[in-house]
Amino acid sequence: MKSAGIDIGSRTVKLAVLENGKLAWSAKRVTSYNPLETARELMDGVAFDAITATGYGRHLMKGHLDCPVISEITAFARGARFFAADCGAILDIGGQDTKAIALDREGAMSKFEMNDKCAAGTGRFLEVMATALGFTLEEFSQAALAAGKAVKINSMCTVFAESEVVSLTSQGALREDVAMGIHKAIVSRSASLLRRVSPQGPVFFAGGVALNACVRKLLEAETGRPVFVPPDPQIVGAVGAALISHFFR
């Protein structure tokens, strides 16, 4: 049986198909102003027997594609175990939210936390800051890794941090050092969210921000815990939803 999961996130839509317990296919696409349309395009021509939706846009599917929905928190909890069978702590930094999830030994969710209302410290925040410094996302992470020191960023509000960054560079701070400061700020915030649900043990790091090598490195340093990033950290939620499709059958 082919079971699929679709994760309609704020920045990207991801689709994953599992067959006989193996990841058979996955794809992702940047979310447009019409996430439902993006989801349709992504599913076009892909064969599956059952599908489950997750992500912030999960309820959009209702009435269009009659499929079960699952919260992204559960989806990530399930998906993480697919990639790391003994995983006990998950940190997911996505486009507009950050989640920390603790699993018990059986893989059942035992605690979770999410960031508050705004986008502070999420993927969106990183994007805005990279642009403010004139970097692409890839360059941004590399620049931070090459920095000699970190300039402290005081504001985590996307709007205020942007003007803070601009004023820091105009005062002569090196772009690299500011980039490092931003990365550090994100990591310390996420690490404290993680600590609230799980104090120790290896960390499964997922979501678009897990692609950022500098965040990964800083997260290990800040927490003193081994950090594991799956081959494609963005599809964890979609894979989790696909696993749930079994549950609903």
Place this chain on the structure above:
Amino acid sequence: MADYTKMWTELGLDLAGHDALLGVLGGAYTDIFLSQKNRPEGMKYFDFVMSEVHGLRIQELMDAKAQGRKVIGSYCVFVPEELILAVDGVSVGLCAGAEFNSEGAETVLPRNTCALIKSAFGFKLGRVCPYLEASNVVVGENTCDGKKKSYEMLAPMVKDLYVMDMPQMKSASGRTLLKEEYKRFAAKLEAVSGKKITIESLKKGIDTVNAKRAAVKRLTALRAADPAPISGLDALLINQVFFYDDPVRFTASVNTLCDELEERVKKRTGVFAAKTPRLLISGCPMAVPNWKLPMLIESSGAVIVGEESCVGERGARWITDAKSQTMDGLLDQLTDRYFNIDCAIFTPNPSRVAYVKDMAKKLGATGVIHYSLQFCQPYIMESGPVENDLEKSGIPTLRLETDYSQEDAGQLKTRIEAFVERLQKK
């Protein structure tokens, strides 16, 4: 609804603002309550009460006042309705549950004031609450710091603000203070009403309120059935109407509803399917029309089977034992009853979490949602230890902090759904 414009104008309401408020309220009520499936017939009475909440009920208050009775408004379940009834007064709750005129409220209050207080001020400054405007006396109490200090600002805005002092510890001296304050309040009521509280009138007041609480307790007990015979939203509504309605009529209506629910339980019919995940809400009071969280919960595949809240169990749980034949003895028994209330303003407050566990067991709840209003220090402070204690006892707990605005609804829904999924072990 009949035309009440004249009455509202006489009360000094701002008609435009009041219309806007009623418009939102009516719309929300239709969307949230009337759209529910399998509602008990007995809810019709409460639908009617809500449709006339600013109409007929206010008319009744005005009629009572015309007969020389006094309307006493209050903000806390520590204010004894029994004493108010003993001078033939009418007791009304003034807690406000809608985001209205926050900008106005923020001209006198700091931004980081809880939504309940802010809303009460928004209502006062916007002149949209007929209960407040109809009150002869507004009773405040020194509970949390937010309320305590805000009464200083409320004083010049209302005709007669009376503030009751409150103990902060469940000690012998704390109990003495509460009893003294009830005596002082009784004297105040006698002075404004010109009526003397007698043993008979106090006993009658106690009986009326006891009957009202007993009816609500009966409702609570029926909610232990699976499938749940009534939704959490409807049960909350009844607990909200508790504070406004005529107590005798309210009691009869709740009992009629309970007869119907008993039949449902016998026939094993309910509002949601059997085995629907069952949740308990614990924390800050939800004043009318604050239906935000229950609505999100019950549209996320769970049913609420109890509220450990002042608009709920904490308000209705204890019955006054009125056996004494002396005035002082009755006051003692009244004090004993109220001194049980385990509000988070008390320190320490261990009986609260113990009772949450009890309730979960009795009502068959498999999880607890701890609800705090943003900036509500007492309940937010208590929420961490409560969560730890419950989790340690094997009761999954989700802590939420929110206000009356809708901007975090999506976020909350994700958390609630994930929590329900956790209970279902998906």
